[in-house]
Amino acid sequence: MSTPREPSRDEALRQLITAAQTQLEREWLRLTTAQQDVLRALATARRRGSRPRAVPPAVRQTLIAFTAATARFNTDAAALIERWNAVDLPRAYRLGAEDALRSAILAPDARRPTFDWISTHQDVLSMLTAACYPVLIRRINDIVRRAQAFARAATAAARAPDPPTTDLATQHRLDTVPYGRGTQHPAASWAQAALSAQSITVANTGALTATTADLGAHWVQVTDGPECGWTSHPELDRAHGTLRSAEEAAIYPIAHPGCLRRFIPRPDLNNDPAIEEGQPA
Numbered sequence: 001m002s003t004p005r006e007p008s009r010d011e012a013l014r015q016l017i018t019a020a021q022t023q024l025e026r027e028w029l030r031l032t033t034a035q036q037d038v039l040r041a042l043a044t045a046r047r048r049g050s051r052p053r054a055v056p057p058a059v060r061q062t063l064i065a066f067t068a069a070t071a072r073f074n075t076d077a078a079a080l081i082e083r084w085n086a087v088d089l090p091r092a093y094r095l096g097a098e099d100a101l102r103s104a105i106l107a108p109d110a111r112r113p114t115f116d117w118i119s120t121h122q123d124v125l126s127m128l129t130a131a132c133y134p135v136l137i138r139r140i141n142d143i144v145r146r147a148q149a150f151a152r153a154a155t156a157a158a159r160a161p162d163p164p165t166t167d168l169a170t171q172h173r174l175d176t177v178p179y180g181r182g183t184q185h186p187a188a189s190w191a192q193a194a195l196s197a198q199s200i201t202v203a204n205t206g207a208l209t210a211t212t213a214d215l216g217a218h219w220v221q222v223t224d225g226p227e228c229g230w231t232s233h234p235e236l237d238r239a240h241g242t243l244r245s246a247e248e249a250a251i252y253p254i255a256h257p258g259c260l261r262r263f264i265p266r267p268d269l270n271n272d273p274a275i276e277e278g279q280p281a
Helices: 009-048 057-103 119-158 165-171 187-214 246-251
Strands: 176-178 184-186 219-223 243-245 262-265
Touching (some): 009 057, 009 119, 009 187, 057 119, 057 187, 119 165, 119 187, 176 187, 187 262, 243 246
Antiparallel strands (some): 219 243, 219 262
């Protein structure tokens, strides 16, 4: 009977990302479904011409449910982010470090080390998670603030003679995430991009720390998408199949969200003085 194959680094990272994204989307759906219930109740009240200054009972019930959904989103999404930071990102870091140690091209007489949580790895991971956590939790807090603003606006609209459901739906969208220059992106797209960028960055930083701390290597060989540039996707300095110093690679662990970048340590090149940054491997 054959032994089941261990998933590759990239497969394991995709599993982490997909699990977290699926749960986050589920929490988001509960919130937006509750919002739609409020909007439908307001539309019904408008058609019936309900009495001004009194929130119709049907609307009041949906607002109570929406407030509960907002509180649940706040609690459950924040718990997800905490787990991502405390469990999933350390897993991504280790996946990257172990992959680097397995794939390293060693000198003939070199010993291949195994991964251990030495203080260097612990310190680097602590810095990474300290930087990653605020990025995600700020977004969750922003959604909660927007949901609370919607609840206040919906309550005011319920007391008006003609509740403006269209304006409320447009002005208080909870199924999108605002980016720069006023653009809006679907929540699912934001979650996938944010979680992917963090996990790949952490995995590649783990690989680079293993490169220098465990292998004492100065150079890495880059694998990436064939059209991906070194500092950003459209840059003409292509990343795939090139040699980069570990220091330079640490500046650009990824070029963009969803980046396929991976580093192969090359300690066998430590004593080669002719290597230049970015040359073909």
